Amino acid sequence: MSALFTPIKVGPFTMQHRIVMAPLSRLRSDVGGMPTDLAVEYYSQRASEGGLLVTEGVYMAEGGNGYLGVPGISDDGQIAGWKKITAAVHAKGGLIFAQLWHVGRVSHSDHQPDGGAPVAPSAVPYEGVAFTKDGWIPSTPARALETGEIEALIVAYRKATERAVAAGFDGVEVHSANGYLLDQFLQDGSNKRSDAYGGSLENRSRFLLEAVEAAASVIGMDRVGVRISPSGEFGGMADSDPQALFTHVAQQLDKLNLAYLHLIEPRVFGNETNESKDQKIPVAAQLIRKHYKGLIIAAGGFTPESAAQIIEAGDADLVAFGRHFISNPDLPARIRAKAQLAAYNRDTFYGGQEAGYTDYPFLGANAKAA
Ligand SMILES: Cc1cc2nc3c(=O)[nH]c(=O)nc-3n(C[C@H](O)[C@H](O)[C@H](O)COP(=O)(O)O)c2cc1C
Numbered sequence: 277m278s279a280l281f282t283p284i285k286v287g288p289f290t291m292q293h294r295i296v297m298a299p300l301s302r303l304r305s306d307v308g309g310m311p312t313d314l315a316v317e318y319y320s321q322r323a324s325e326g327g328l329l330v331t332e333g334v335y336m337a338e339g340g341n342g343y344l345g346v347p348g349i350s351d352d353g354q355i356a357g358w359k360k361i362t363a364a365v366h367a368k369g370g371l372i373f374a375q376l377w378h379v380g381r382v383s384h385s386d387h388q389p390d391g392g393a394p395v396a397p398s399a400v401p402y403e404g405v406a407f408t409k410d411g412w413i414p415s416t417p418a419r420a421l422e423t424g425e426i427e428a429l430i431v432a433y434r435k436a437t438e439r440a441v442a443a444g445f446d447g448v449e450v451h452s453a454n455g456y457l458l459d460q461f462l463q464d465g466s467n468k469r470s471d472a473y474g475g476s477l478e479n480r481s482r483f484l485l486e487a488v489e490a491a492a493s494v495i496g497m498d499r500v501g502v503r504i505s506p507s508g509e510f511g512g513m514a515d516s517d518p519q520a521l522f523t524h525v526a527q528q529l530d531k532l533n534l535a536y537l538h539l540i541e542p543r544v545f546g547n548e549t550n551e552s553k554d555q556k557i558p559v560a561a562q563l564i565r566k567h568y569k570g571l572i573i574a575a576g577g578f579t580p581e582s583a584a585q586i587i588e589a590g591d592a593d594l595v596a597f598g599r600h601f602i603s604n605p606d607l608p609a610r611i612r613a614k615a616q617l618a619a620y621n622r623d624t625f626y627g628g629q630e631a632g633y634t635d636y637p638f639l640g641a642n643a644k645a646a
Pocket residue numbers: 298299300301302332333375451453454503540544546547548575576577578596597598599600625626
């Protein structure tokens with residue numbers, strides 16, 4: 277396990293260990309996308325000396341949300357809520373990046389400012405669900421963004437990053453994974469455009485690269501991370517040649533000197549283990565490592581043992597844990613102590629209050645050695 281407990285530089289920061297908290301939507305925010313005081317406690321519980329937390333997906337522009345209870349960074353009014361969270365994490369010596377999220381077609385007219393259609397690269401039929409006041413219901417059919425609207429969204433990435441800086445975040449992670457807007461632009465199953473944002477690999481990657489540049493213009497490239505899910509099928513995603521696409525994306529991102537590239541292994545499907553994919557081989561990291569020389573965070577179905585192995589093998593530098601971090605607020609300490617990990621309860625992943633959010637116990641006298 278010692279490979280997980282060696283220091284590493286992430287952008288300008290020195291981390292004391294390699295265990296990252298993955299972005300985890302918990303759908304517990306107040307009306308208006310305001311993070312709550314309970315969220316302050318939740319993130320503070322999971323902060324550790326020299327450890328990196330990535331926030332849950334945070335909608336970066338009005339209309340970019342698809343799930344009731346997601347917090348936002350689309351409005352100056354939300355900054356005050358985030359300030360409390362970043363201060364609590366910093367007080368414990370931790371680092372925190374905000375995950376900038378736009379869901380694109382995975383939305384519903386209820387979440388659109390004008391009650392209109394969600395936006396996407398193209399109006400391609402899509403059978404997904406959004407979470408609204410009426411529960412999980414089918415997404416409203418999306419309309420294709422006009423070219424000028426993409427330019428406006430790139431400005432919105434810059435503005436969201438300005439708010440993230442004002443809120444005290446150490447960096448931002450641009451969410452380009454799991455079938456949301458930027459992933460919809462990358463993959464040709466959802467991108468049928470004929471303008472500068474569709475067609476060739478170069479064109480389909482343009483929106484992501486411009487969003488990254490916009491964020492970096494505010495905070496510096498070494499404080500921007502990017503999350504991608506090569507070969508991920510969650511959200512109805514498909515590409516005619518995923519290997520060529522994600523190789524191209526990695527090669528372009530490699531030129532930028534990002535804080536990190538965050539890869540989700542296809543052995544998870546969104547928030548579940550993907551039974552149809554190989555459970556052992558980290559194909560995403562293995563592919564991308566050949567084309568990306570900067571820091572790689574691998575995520576998706578890792579145990580403490582397989583996390584140490586991928587770092588020892590050199591295919592990743594850090595490992596993000598999702599579900600284990602939900603039920604083990606002190607995950608780095610537990611892994612270091614080789615203690616048993618507490619089981620998570622899927623029923624309380626989304627929505628609600630303390631139960632399944634801030635009430636998972638810390639390692640204590642009752643913890644059993646594994
Ligand atoms: C409850 C829950 C919410 C999630 N929300 C997000 C999210 O907001 N953004 C994101 O990129 N991934 C999200 N994911 C995916 C996780 O970041 C991670 O990739 C996935 O859980 C696989 O890692 P694990 O096997 O360690 O749980 C979520 C997963 C879960 C379980």
